[in-house]
Amino acid sequence: MSATSDANAVPKPQLSEWETLSALRTQLEADLFQTNKATLFQALDVAGVTKIVVTFDGYGDSGQIEDVQAQAGDGDVTMPGSVIEIMAAVWGQTEPERSTVSIAAAVESLAYDVLERTHCGWENNDGAYGNIVFDIAAHTITLDYNERYTATENHTHSF
Incomplete structure (x- = not known):
């Protein structure tokens, strides 16, 4: 490059420490989600569970999981009682926190991770409701999300 083109180059702004840590955490969370999903699906497959259906509901700044159903084929089954290790990102740390749950x-x-990744604030105001389906054979998690909102229509007429 010539000295002229170097002089005209627009400098790239430096990321703040917070932005750097946030980017690292976002990437770690994405990686851990995939690892946790694979670990969970393997345990469910070994237990003979073919599908999990999670029902959630949120409103008024509060939200919760209403029901969790485990299925094997077309029938409901009891959730397996075994434990697995999952990992979670911790702010400012490069190594995840491990938990046996x-x-x-x-x-x-x-399920909460899926909601927060796609619809942060799903529990606020009028809230949202729906299902999260864990399909073990397809190795997918599908979110069916319904958002509530209050609408107002105003009509003013002068004659």
Whole structure:
């Protein structure tokens, strides 16, 4: 490059420490989600579970999982009682926090992760409701999300 083109180059702004840590955490969370999903799906497959259906509902700045159903084929089954290890990102740390949890707790954790990754604030105001389906054979998690809102229509007429 010539000295002229170097002099005309627009300098790239430096990322702040917070932006750098945030980017690292976002990437770590994405990686851990895939790892946790694979661990959970393997445990569910071994237990013979073919599908998990999680029902959620949120409104008024509060939200929760309403129901979790485990299925094997077309029938409902009891959630396996075994435990697995899942990992979570911790702000400012490059290594994740490891926890041994029940399969039911891991399902809830991934369900909340799916909601937060796609619709942060799903529990606020009029809220949202729906289902999260864990299809073990297809190795997918599908979110069916319904957002509530209040609409107002105003009509003013002068004659």
